[in-house]
Amino acid sequence: MEIVALQILNSLFYAAVLFLIAAGLSLIFGVMGIVNMAHGMFYALGAYVAAWSVGVAGSALAPAALFIFLPLAAVAVGVIGLAIESTLIRPFYRRPEEYQLLVTFGLLLVLEDVIRLVWGGTPLTASALVDSLGLVQIGGLPYPVYNILMIGVGVIAAAGIWAFVYRTKFGVLLRATAQDRRMAAALGIDVGRIYVLAFGLGCFMAGLAGAIVVPTQAAVLGMGVEVLVIAFVVVVIGGLGSLEGALVGALIVSALRTITIQFWEEIELAALYLIAAIVLLIRPTGLFGRKT
Amino acid sequence: MDKEKLEERRGFLKQFGATLGAAGLGAAGVGSAHAQAKPKGNIPDRPVKVGHITFLTGPAELLGGPGQRGHILAQEEINAQGGLLGKRKIETIFADEAAGTDANVKELRRMKLSENIGLFTGVISSGNTPALGPVAEELKLLTLFNDGCTDFLFDKAVPNPKYTFRVTNIQSADGITAAIGAATHWPKARRVASIQPDYSYGRNVFEHFVLALGKLLPGTEVVSESWPKLFSTDFTPHITKILAAKPDVLVVGLWGGDYVAFYKQALRYGLFDKMKVATTLAFGGSPQAIGKDHPDGVLAGVHANYHFLYPSAERWPINKSFVERYHKRWKEYPSFEADGAYVALYLYKQAVEKANQLLGGWPEDEAIIAMLEGAGINSPAGYLYIRADNHQGYKDAVTGLSKRLPGYDFPVWDPASIVSIPIRSITAPPNWPKPGQGHNESTAAADWIKKTWPAARSA
Secondary structure, X not given: OHHHHHHHHHHHHHHHHHHHHHHHHHHHHHHHOOOOOOHHHHHHHHHHHHHHHHHHHOOOOOHHHHXXXXXXXXXXXXXXXXXXXXXHHHHHOOOOHHHHHHHHHHHHHHHHHHHHHHHOOOOEOOHHHHHHHOEEEEOOEEEEHHHHHHHHHHHHHHHHHHHHHHHOHHXXXXXXXXXXXXXXXXXXXXXHHHHHHHHHHHHXXXXXXXXXXXXXXXXXXXXXXXXXXXXXXXXXXXXOOOHHHXXXXXXXXXXHHHHHHHHOHHHHHHHHHHHHHHHHHHOOOOOOOOOO | OOHHHHHHHHHHHHOOOOEEOOOOOOOOOOOOOOOOOOOOOOOOOOOEEEEEEEOOOOOOHHHHHHHHHHHHHHHHHHHHOOOEOOOEOEEEEEEEHHHOHHHHHHHHHHHHHOOOOOEEEEOOOOOOHHHHHHXXXXXXXXXXXXXXXXXXXXXXXXXXXXXXXXXXXXXXXXXXXXXXXXXXXXXXOOEEEEEOOOOHHHHHHHHHHHHHHHHHOOOXXXXXXXXXXXXXXXXXXXXXXXXXXXXXXEEEOOOOHHHHHHHHHHHHOOHHHHOEEEEXXXXXXXXXXXXXXXXXXXXXXXXOOOEOOEOOOOOOHHHHHHHHHHHXXXXXXXXXXXXXXXXXXXXXXXXXXXXXXXXXXXXXXXHHHHHHOOOEEEEOOEEEEEOOOOOEEEOOEEEOEEEOOOOOOOOEEOHXXXXXXXXXXXXXXXXXXXXXXXXXXXXXXXXXXHHHOOOOOOO
């Protein structure tokens, strides 16, 4: 039964990554009301920046020191998010939703090409990080310690985000703005600033997801688009705008994926969309979504 | 490899006429530069417009990029000599195959009707050639597909091609080549696991590999099948499943970024220590894409087409010169897509020159087609032959075991392990019934193998 233990761990690792992406997406929507079609691209940027910086510094630093580039990449992506929000997204707050969708979709296309121009078509990797931590034997089968560490990171991130949103003053401001923007503004909250920071935070989380995942895979062109589709399924199931929903949705999607791969892979995609359809029928706003 | 095993392997391959090791070479002609005959008649000096659609973005860019670079290299070389017949330079219009099949069809029409291209090349995806082939026939547009190797193109979509040709080996040869490579190097393998991208290519590789291996080795059985979505990035659940099934050999049809992610993840789980791995496209993208952590001893397929180390430089100067010029121009080594795109233009040039010698002036498409059917050309990969009945290109299939050698920043082939198979041993002969003409196998090759290959005798 070691295989069950391993598959559970595989599932948790994938869920951790999905949670970070989906939580970022939900945060941006919850606070700003914007569906960020380009969200997957920040995940890709996080992966590329992390892999590139590890590659550049690889020979100069010890592997343990290379880990610093993961959060650094996430911060870099967060900063890029701040810059993009103030220039591209802000002008569209008052416009109808279709404009916002178009702008973020256009941003997706532009960022895809920017990545290709800057880093080219060859996959970038950062395997040194995974190698440095070695393997642990689980019932006779090897499993990378790195993955277990990153599951831990996912748990800490979930706890951290929850604490940030529900236990800090800024979190109160965030939730107030999300609930009722006009009232928040009337009470003197600088809504514009909240928006910028929420967007930056959402991008940071997506970038962190990309940075975490890249040592186990590779940064390839198209990864942003691939992940966006799954992220949307997660938020549909969990409810757009809800952090608990992102967590539960990520766990469900990841578990479903692992189970179908183990037993009947061909229905993997169909099963995923089927669950999403069922959730939409029973609870249209998602399992934890708010009725707006 | 010790001497005894080596002789066993060579004996095994004799049934295909195949050779082991870099010393082998296809039988037909060594490259000879024909003295350039002077073009006859009046040749206009308008440039020839060529259309080329390939993957310029997205994960398949790893294959499309080298294809584009091979094409440009050939174009520049031909233009440096004044162009086709010394007078007509080639101008290429590129478009991105990643736009999708519908968009590609529209773009092909636009290229022909608005831009008036005289030749169409490129196309990597097997989803696109069966869609574009019929359109090219309808538009009466001379077409040399560089890839999109699916058997379906000439089995069903364009069964009587006039304007459509394809220069790279047919898809069914890929799985069969991997099976022969696996049976040669690991003759004791019996339990087979598979991980394939879940689309037509993956299905084709799985079917032909299992079919061929079943005939080559006695008592093989499939113990595990995995079908990840194309362009997946996380293969860890599949790897766990495969490890639990304890196979002897794993056949892998993943390519490009998928394969990079797969082998890195598989390394962590120690998969390469627990089973042999036979791939069809591990070295199919740009050679530099695979890192130095890639294990040795993996059957690293090149779509049964071309690896820059074979034929070796001493035996086949055409390859040596091609690799040098490509490396000088692009600072990288060529992949099979680069070779295919490069050869396509030279094949066209050769056909144009022959037709011109016979008829004078700039040849009509009919004349060029007549010169392409049955054409042979010495390409960097070896001798390439275009069969007249189905317009499909045939050249010897190759595969080899990966090895990290000094002098390269990326893994290459162990020269002693290279298996070269005469293509007629692994493809259905002309006039073999196509699917729907008396049988319902997925390809003519599958039917041919089932009906004509003898089953392996238990050792």
